[in-house]
Amino acid sequence: MGIAELLRQVDGAGEFGVWLGRLDGTPVFVHEAERAHYSASTMKLPVAMAMMRKVDAGDLSIFQPVAVHNDFESAAGGRFGVNPDEDEAPKTWKQLGKKVPLNWLATEMITRSSNLATDLVLEQVGILAAHAALAEATLPSSPAPESKIQRGIDDVPAARAGISNLMSPAGLAGVLVAVGNQEGESGEYLRELLAGNQWNGEIPALLPKRTRVEHKNGWDTRIRHDGGIVRPKDADPFVLVVCTTSDLGRRGAAADRVDRARSLEPPAQPGGSAVKLTTHLVSAPLHTPFVTALRTATHVESLLVEVSDGEHSGWGEAPQVWKVTGDSLAGSQACIEGPITTALDGLGPDDLTEALRRVQGAAVGNLGAKDAVDVALHDLAARRRGQTLHGFLGSTVGEVRTDVTLSVGDADALAEAGTARVADGFDVLKIKVGTDAAGDIERVRRVRDAIGPEPRLRLDANQGWTRREAVTVIRALEDAGCAIELVEQPVAAADLDGMAWVTDRVGTPILADESVYGVRDLVAVIRRGAADLVNVKLAKCGGLAPARTLLELAREHGLGAIVGCMMESHVGVGAAAALVSAYPTTTVNDLDAAWWLRDAPVTGGIRYDGSLIHLPSAPGLGVTGLTV
Structure with a gap:
């Protein structure tokens, strides 16, 4: 049975993405490959890539000692710790209060998928460096990459603020292509880490025995991903990535690990009914004409969008920028009232991360419309928590x-x-x-x-x-x-x-x-x-x-x-x-x-x-x- 037939059988049961292609990055078969899912443990591979970049640059040593602790700075401000009950790599936890080499932590992070080891390595590397490694591996065939690394594992304050890690099949494929083609000792080191992965229930389980697979997978509630470089003995190597968000094939609690959303406390304000989007065309006069090399403006012509949960309203704006983005008020209004409203249909205000993901995937282009709804959703989330928007984003600067x-x-x-x-x-x-x-x-x-x-x-x-x-x-x-x-x-x-x-x-x-x-x-x-x-x-x-x-x-x-x-x-x-x-x-x-x-x-x-x-x-x- 082919991939296309399998996808037809599960159509409507969740979100399924596939990227299959050559090791040079050429896609052969794709299905919803640009749609981003919650990354689960797949984000650990870009963290390892960023670590080796810093090692090669002389900023880190692979053998440097790292103190093992469980108190980390949140991407949203404040502190957080990894939940040991949801981390099935006990060896790292046995080292609490001691020092271990950085490469030991990297092995635990990739081969045993240790959450604590991941946050310790990420603390050494930096979130920005990990995201940069991911972003720079973007494939030429990806029109609008959505994958991102923005926080550590189990960073609950950041998750509450809508800061999440996302991975699309194409995004993970780009990372694997980069690792597969990386020369020198660093490339070999990363490939050996992936080949040593001890969680082999997805792609490796469906291949002939002793087929070498350099892969990284991840699970969470409704999440099951795997992506790897497959090296058949009788054919050229290829890259296969499968990302799924569904209720099909859910594992038991013993394997259903990594950064659970259910650990989050309820939002500060109750409410789970679907949000409602309303657009407002506005025109405001300028006190002085504004002249550039591209145009002359005497008014601000704009489209305001209001996103309401029935009690609170969040606001966003889509300006008319014919000469720069090409966005018009009519086009932005049509996009908001059409595909973006459809994408958010039935979604309550509590899941900001999912709402933002749907907005970005609702249409190609239409950046002004996406901007307006993105901001309105952030505004609504902040209001529901009784916070200013800048406070919600982690600032106290007024x-x-x-x-x-x-x-x-x-x-x-x-x-x-x-x-x-x-x-x-x-x-x-x-x-x-x-x-x-x-x-x-x-x-x-x-x-x-x-x-x-x-x-x-x-x-x-x-x-x-x-x-x-x-x-x-x-x-x-x-x-x-x-x-x-x-x-x-x-x-x-x-x-x-x-x-x-x-x-x-x-x-x-x-x-x-x-x-x-x-x-x-x-x-x-x-x-x-x-x-x-x-x-x-x-x-x-x-x-x-x-x-x-x-x-x-x-x-x-x-x-x-x-x-x-x-x-x-x-x-x-x-x-x-x-x-x-x-x-x-x-x-x-x-x-x-x-x-x-x-x-x-x-x-x-x-x-x-x-x-x-x-x-x-x-x-x-x-x-x-x-x-x-």
């Missing part, structure tokens, strides 16, 4: 700083606007350039002369220059002593080679914006050395959950980051500000969009005081309703 943009204009107008913005209390100004390379130099010099040496200046070309124009303008400004902090997206988004060419030839840091939407884009920028920083925007990546991943990946690779926004209201900007509060960036962020509004379309939420954005003390985003 204010963040922003720059302010000087839109495109002639030299006199820009100089006047710069002086006015400094008087308004802003000390970081962003000048929109890129419409006229020859005139940009003079306009920037005039602004610097008008505001003096203290305020910081940054430029945003919005893809408006060629690579040679960019270098000419930036070098001229450097020679003129204009002290430009950074230059954002100097060339076309797709021209990474051009942006790398510019980065190599100027001393001013280059910030990638339109070039980076998701993980794959960021990995490409990192690999090519195309920029010094990245601008993460919720409407570009699809919400708070993907944005956290991008910020973590950038930080792990030493890339600077800011969080920006589109022309959005207090809802969208408030969510971005909450993210910055919980995930600090390397320089002042670009969150002035709602400052430009003459009238807010909502009551409550953030408020501006010069360059400071004050986050609300009320639950969630602090938004209490519409003004119209």
Whole structure:
């Protein structure tokens, strides 16, 4: 019986994903391979990969002693410990209070799937490094990777906050392809670890005896995954991954281990009825026209989404960004009211992780719609717990700083606007350039002369220059002593080679914006050395959950980051500000969009005081309703 026939037999009984392909990463058969499941123990392989990266870099030694303990820092703040009753690798627990070599823990983590050993290794490696190893192994055939590592095993506070580890069949296949092709002693070490796996009830059990399988599996309530490199004696090696979330084939308690969801306490607020989504079209006038190299705006046209559990409402925003993401209000509204509503049908508000997963998988693209619902679900979860959104994300910081943009204009107008913005209390100004390379130099010099040496200046070309124009303008400004902090997206988004060419030839840091939407884009920028920083925007990546991943990946690779926004209201900007509060960036962020509004379309939420954005003390985003 073939794989396709087996899948037809279980259709409707759960979620089943398969990736079958060659060791070079070429897929041969896929079924729901991009759909992410709770990872269970499959996340332990990227942890091992990250460990060996640090060993190869000299940051760790495979033989270094590690103290065995059971008190770990939660990804959501606070502390947690592994539940020994749900960890069936007793050898690690017998070492509590002692020191053991790092490679001993790695063996326990992979071959016996020890949860305690995993968190001890992860403590040495870092969550960001483990996620980076996973993200960089993304296969070229994966359009929108959803796999992620965000917390340790049994991190209950993080699970309550909706922070979870996810793995798709394609994601695990990418990791296995990377391990299978890794050269040197590290690659051999990882493959031998996988070949020594003592839990062989899935893929190895269905193969001829003594077939070598280098695999990692995992179980949890309703979860049963396995993925491995199969090396037949009479054929080329291949990669097979099967991920299942269903009630079929559930094991007994003795084998049904790893990080159980049932250990979580009930949510702070009761309620399990299905959530309801409502959309609201809004238009808010600006106090000053906003002009860029791509467009001129006099109003913020946006779509607000309200997600309600019948008692509380969470809010999110999908801005109209024709010239950047291509998202329109009509398209976002259709996506929210169509496939996203269908994906969330029957799902109560208690399972944030599952809801976010369904949102991201509901449609291709439509990042603004996904962003709006993602934020609204986070907002609702925070309100149900009586927390602010930034508090829910793990922060106690109640204010963040922003720059302010000087839109495109002639030299006199820009100089006047710069002086006015400094008087308004802003000390970081962003000048929109890129419409006229020859005139940009003079306009920037005039602004610097008008505001003096203290305020910081940054430029945003919005893809408006060629690579040679960019270098000419930036070098001229450097020679003129204009002290430009950074230059954002100097060339076309797709021209990474051009942006790398510019980065190599100027001393001013280059910030990638339109070039980076998701993980794959960021990995490409990192690999090519195309920029010094990245601008993460919720409407570009699809919400708070993907944005956290991008910020973590950038930080792990030493890339600077800011969080920006589109022309959005207090809802969208408030969510971005909450993210910055919980995930600090390397320089002042670009969150002035709602400052430009003459009238807010909502009551409550953030408020501006010069360059400071004050986050609300009320639950969630602090938004209490519409003004119209």
